[in-house]
Amino acid sequence: MIYRETGHFVTNYLKDREIFPLKFDKIIVILGLLFLYLYMPTTSEYMLSAHVIPILAVGLATVGLNILTGLTGQLSLGTAGFMCVGAFGTYNLMLRMPENLMSLPVALLLSGIFAGLVGVIFGLPAIRIKGFYLLVSTLAAQYFVWWFFNSYAWFLNYESSGVVAIAPHMYDYWGLGNLLGVDMQGYPARYLLALTICIGLTYFAKNLLRSNTGRNFMSVRDRDIAASVMGISVPRTKLLAFFVSCFYCGIAGGIYSFLYIGNVDLMIYEIDRSFTILFMLIIGGLGSISGSWLGAIFVYEFPILFTWVGDTIFQGAFNTAVVENVSNMVYGVFIIALLIREPGGFAALWATTKQKLRMWPYPH
Amino acid sequence: MAESLLKVNNIEVVYNHVILALRGVTLDVEEGKVVSLLGANGSGKTTTLKACSNLLHAERGAITKGSIEYQNNDISKSDAYNLVKDGVVQVLEGRHCFSHLTVEENILTGSFIRENPKEAKQDLERVYDHFERIRIRKKSLAGFTSGGEQQMIAMGRALMSRPKLILLDEPSMGLAPQLVEEIFAIVKNLNKEGVSFLIAEQNAMVALKYADEGYIIENGRVILKGKAKELLERPDVKEMYLGVGEEGKTSFRDIKYYHRRKPSFT
Amino acid sequence: MDWVYLIEVLVGGLMSGVMYSLVAIGFVLIYKSSGIFNFAQGTMLLFASLTFVKMTENGIDFWTALFIAAGIMVIFGIATERYVIRPLANQDLLALFMATVGLATFQEGFSQFIWDSDVHGLQMSKFLDIGLLDPAPIFVSDHIPWLDILIPKFDIFASLVAGSLIVILAFFFQKTRTGLSLRAVSDDHMAAMAVGIPLQTVWAIVWAVTGIIALIAGLLWAERVSVSFTLIEAVMKALPVILIGGLTSIPGAIVGGLVIGVGEKLGEIYLADVFGGQGIELWFAYFMALIFLVFRPQGMFGEKLIERV
Ligand SMILES: Nc1ncnc2c1ncn2[C@@H]1O[C@H](COP(=O)(O)OP(=O)(O)OP(=O)(O)O)[C@@H](O)[C@H]1O
Numbered sequence: 001m002i003y004r005e006t007g008h009f010v011t012n013y014l015k016d017r018e019i020f021p022l023k024f025d026k027i028i029v030i031l032g033l034l035f036l037y038l039y040m041p042t043t044s045e046y047m048l049s050a051h052v053i054p055i056l057a058v059g060l061a062t063v064g065l066n067i068l069t070g071l072t073g074q075l076s077l078g079t080a081g082f083m084c085v086g087a088f089g090t091y092n093l094m095l096r097m098p099e100n101l102m103s104l105p106v107a108l109l110l111s112g113i114f115a116g117l118v119g120v121i122f123g124l125p126a127i128r129i130k131g132f133y134l135l136v137s138t139l140a141a142q143y144f145v146w147w148f149f150n151s152y153a154w155f156l157n158y159e160s161s162g163v164v165a166i167a168p169h170m171y172d173y174w175g176l177g178n179l180l181g182v183d184m185q186g187y188p189a190r191y192l193l194a195l196t197i198c199i200g201l202t203y204f205a206k207n208l209l210r211s212n213t214g215r216n217f218m219s220v221r222d223r224d225i226a227a228s229v230m231g232i233s234v235p236r237t238k239l240l241a242f243f244v245s246c247f248y249c250g251i252a253g254g255i256y257s258f259l260y261i262g263n264v265d266l267m268i269y270e271i272d273r274s275f276t277i278l279f280m281l282i283i284g285g286l287g288s289i290s291g292s293w294l295g296a297i298f299v300y301e302f303p304i305l306f307t308w309v310g311d312t313i314f315q316g317a318f319n320t321a322v323v324e325n326v327s328n329m330v331y332g333v334f335i336i337a338l339l340i341r342e343p344g345g346f347a348a349l350w351a352t353t354k355q356k357l358r359m360w361p362y363p364h
Numbered sequence: 365m366a367e368s369l370l371k372v373n374n375i376e377v378v379y380n381h382v383i384l385a386l387r388g389v390t391l392d393v394e395e396g397k398v399v400s401l402l403g404a405n406g407s408g409k410t411t412t413l414k415a416c417s418n419l420l421h422a423e424r425g426a427i428t429k430g431s432i433e434y435q436n437n438d439i440s441k442s443d444a445y446n447l448v449k450d451g452v453v454q455v456l457e458g459r460h461c462f463s464h465l466t467v468e469e470n471i472l473t474g475s476f477i478r479e480n481p482k483e484a485k486q487d488l489e490r491v492y493d494h495f496e497r498i499r500i501r502k503k504s505l506a507g508f509t510s511g512g513e514q515q516m517i518a519m520g521r522a523l524m525s526r527p528k529l530i531l532l533d534e535p536s537m538g539l540a541p542q543l544v545e546e547i548f549a550i551v552k553n554l555n556k557e558g559v560s561f562l563i564a565e566q567n568a569m570v571a572l573k574y575a576d577e578g579y580i581i582e583n584g585r586v587i588l589k590g591k592a593k594e595l596l597e598r599p600d601v602k603e604m605y606l607g608v609g610e611e612g613k614t615s616f617r618d619i620k621y622y623h624r625r626k627p628s629f630t
Numbered sequence: 631m632d633w634v635y636l637i638e639v640l641v642g643g644l645m646s647g648v649m650y651s652l653v654a655i656g657f658v659l660i661y662k663s664s665g666i667f668n669f670a671q672g673t674m675l676l677f678a679s680l681t682f683v684k685m686t687e688n689g690i691d692f693w694t695a696l697f698i699a700a701g702i703m704v705i706f707g708i709a710t711e712r713y714v715i716r717p718l719a720n721q722d723l724l725a726l727f728m729a730t731v732g733l734a735t736f737q738e739g740f741s742q743f744i745w746d747s748d749v750h751g752l753q754m755s756k757f758l759d760i761g762l763l764d765p766a767p768i769f770v771s772d773h774i775p776w777l778d779i780l781i782p783k784f785d786i787f788a789s790l791v792a793g794s795l796i797v798i799l800a801f802f803f804q805k806t807r808t809g810l811s812l813r814a815v816s817d818d819h820m821a822a823m824a825v826g827i828p829l830q831t832v833w834a835i836v837w838a839v840t841g842i843i844a845l846i847a848g849l850l851w852a853e854r855v856s857v858s859f860t861l862i863e864a865v866m867k868a869l870p871v872i873l874i875g876g877l878t879s880i881p882g883a884i885v886g887g888l889v890i891g892v893g894e895k896l897g898e899i900y901l902a903d904v905f906g907g908q909g910i911e912l913w914f915a916y917f918m919a920l921i922f923l924v925f926r927p928q929g930m931f932g933e934k935l936i937e938r939v
């Protein structure tokens with residue numbers, strides 16, 4: 001009812017290009033931020049550790065993949081590999097740099113940059129190779145990175161089990177914990193760090209979408225020959241997209257390992273995860289940043305919801321295999337149905353709803 | 365008056381839900397006639413033919429208004445396969461031969477619509493009789509044949525389905541004048557055997573010479589129609605489409621003459 | 631370096647290359663006829679072989695099980711065309727690729743849901759006594775005295791199957807109406823429609839044939855590895871093969887398979903030490919394909935893309 005354009009006048013071009021053109025949108029965003037920052041940390045530890053933080057991590061990776069695949073049209077199956085670089089990068093920075101020099105936020109940022117550079121290396125073939133042929137490059141990245149960290153035990157600090165737990169002191173960046181008297185390893189603190197990073201990067205991605213760079217990305221996706229005729233450097237644009245995308249994925253990997261599970265485990269970053277994140281992207285809708293978050297929430301929560309239904313209604317009749325299989329079937333059908341009905345995914349559904357709200361109660 | 369074979373009633377065609385390509389085209393092909401559809405680039409000739417052969421949807425186009433009747437049945441809801449079966453086949457602009465198939469294989473693909481494979485042999489002979497030029501090339505890959513040969517392959521391929529009506533899109537494209545005459549002569553021969561034609565052409569001179577009737581289309585509208593002979597005589601048509609102004613003089617006022625006129629019918 | 635050993639390695643590589651090619655053929659069929667990159671190829675293998683194995687485990691005899699499994703794959707292929715491909719016709723190829731990813735996910739869940747997620751062994755020699763299926767190797771030196779190498783009998787069998795499959799497909803493509811229609815469709819959709827070739831029927835046939843090929847490939851792979859989730863992984867390895875081969879060419883798929891098979895074996899022997907670790911076969915094939923594609927972006931036998939603004 002309140003969702004209206006009336007009373008909103010665009011007085012200059014800058015205003016017309018605002019992210020949230022409607023006052024109502026702004027209010028919603030502010031309320032959302034208040035909710036996320038003030039209310040969410042006070043919910044249960046379980047809520048944060050089992051739902052919210054992992055969604056933040058995989059959602060950020062989905063946004064990253066979106067920049068590469070959704071915006072720039074370069075298909076990638078290497079997402080988990082790039083996350084892996086981020087996780088191992090963060091761990092090794094924290095482990096090997098003097099404690100007073102390195103702190104978690106900085107390490108995340110640096111390893112994000114590092115993952116971005118690795119992405120650029122594996123993106124180089126994209127200059128010559130197009131379309132499906134490029135899959136081979138991102139798969140090479142996925143398998144090579146995994147093998148690399150698996151083969152050189154130095155990166156895991158010679159931990160023979162293949163899993164290394166993160167030392168508690170690594171969480172206390174800048175001595176903030178002592179200063180404030182807060183348990184920085186606790187989930188609320190971890191959550192706030194993850195949330196801040198995710199909001200910052202989402203905001204950045206949204207802006208990117210509307211910038212010249214974003215438009216270059218899209219023109220490369222839509223017609224790269226035409227783009228090059230218009231004077232856009234296609235190789236540079238593609239490599240930039242690889243960098244930005246893998247930067248996001250790297251940070252997401254760091255968040256996943258440090259802020260969610262609390263250890264660095266190679267098994268997390270196998271190719272299945274690349275696929276999971278691809279599902280999130282498709283279901284959310286290619287090219288839409290908010291869609292990526294919706295897709296991540298859906299794909300992450302569905303198996304949990306399904307297990308819950310099984311446990312409460314069918315008295316635990318479903319074992320993990322059944323849950324996994326049924327989840328896969330549902331994703332599969334969901335992906336196909338969405339592509340047929342609404343190729344834009346959740347994001348497009350959301351946009352139509354918004355459009356309808358705007359018209360309500362008088363369609364047309 | 366002969367029986368009407370194909371009737372297009374005031375159709376409107378939209379591509380991609382947004383691009384309005386035809387805004388009201390009405391035309392009529394009578395049984396046993398050759399009808400030419402003339403117009404400049406982008407005026408909507410191809411679109412009209414594709415609407416008739418039900419190939420529009422493959423290009424994300426759709427008929428949004430009007431109807432198309434073939435032998436008095438509405439065919440706008442039919443599909444290309446059934447239409448070919450019923451005797452309407454299109455020869456696409458730019459030939460579209462299957463370049464990795466041999467000439468003979470190309471022609472044979474046209475007969476798959478028919479249930480009885482034995483008839484294909486006879487039909488093949490008939491095609492070679494009409495298009496002597498391609499008989500000797502039947503074993504070579506279609507991709508390596510010349511433009512004229514490809515046009516003949518495409519027409520021969522269409523002939524294999526034993527059509528009653530052939531929709532021929534720009535047969536003269538990129539061909540030497542002599543070859544164009546040859547192709548149109550074959551059209552005339554086929555016409556004598558009872559095949560009707562709807563031909564989209566830019567080369568108005570030839571198209572009208574061999575046709576019984578002509579339509580001129582501009583910006584998705586039919587702006588002129590008439591007997592081919594009469595159209596050939598009209599000064600405005602001569603000026604615009606035949607490139608011979610009266611007394612060799614070009615005057616823009618004359619050219620605009622028919623633009624300003626209302627379409628002769630709607 | 632012992633050259634007899636080298637030959638043995640090469641032959642081993644060729645044999646695993648044959649296995650890759652078997653999977654690659656299915657990919658190529660679909661890509662060629664519709665431009666769709668069928669990601670579900672791997673799960674089709676899993677589904678087919680799992681269906682077959684479960685039937686034989688329940689006492690159905692070999693040929694009946696084979697027949698029923700083939701029938702199920704045909705039905706599945708036709709259903710795929712009808713409910714996935716057809717509604718998405720005219721969408722861009724990325725969307726179609728995504729749809730096959732969805733299909734793969736569905737099938738992965740579905741096959742393990744109705745059967746199970748266990749690891750099954752498949753021993754065809756139990757059912758089929760043709761002497762080529764038992765695991766004992768052939769001593770080539772019995773026949774060619776100077777060539778002292780071993781070849782597993784099963785590998786010879788697999789090569790024979792792959793060979794006959796290619797001959798049958800070649801015949802099908804060259805000599806039958808359907809084969810000709812299929813080639814026509816892959817050459818030019820629009821022209822094929824214009825002459826009245828029913829695209830949808832042709833696609834349904836392609837998917838059905840691919841289903842049967844998946845069954846054959848699945849059984850051979852299963853005999854070598856096992857019937858389980860790992861089949862899907864194994865099939866990921868076929869990706870570099872078809873990409874090297876060029877996506878549109880069946881000979882390309884074969885040659886690509888052989889190149890990767892042999893290259894991988896040689897890499898394992900000569901390069902593993904350089905990288906100070908085992909397991910380089912995990913990524914080696916992709917790197918080979920990558921280097922190859924940088925020099926020839928459309929693959930070995932792929933049709934050159936003609937791009938216009
Ligand atoms: N697939 C398509 N998608 C969008 N617009 C199209 C498509 N095909 C044609 N059009 C538009 O429809 C209009 C008519 O095109 P059409 O091809 O019918 O013209 P034509 O008379 O055949 O021209 P030509 O002489 O160049 O062949 C043009 O403005 C063209 O841009």
Ligand SMILES: [Mg+2]
Pocket residue numbers: 409410411457533534
């Ligand atoms: Mg045209």
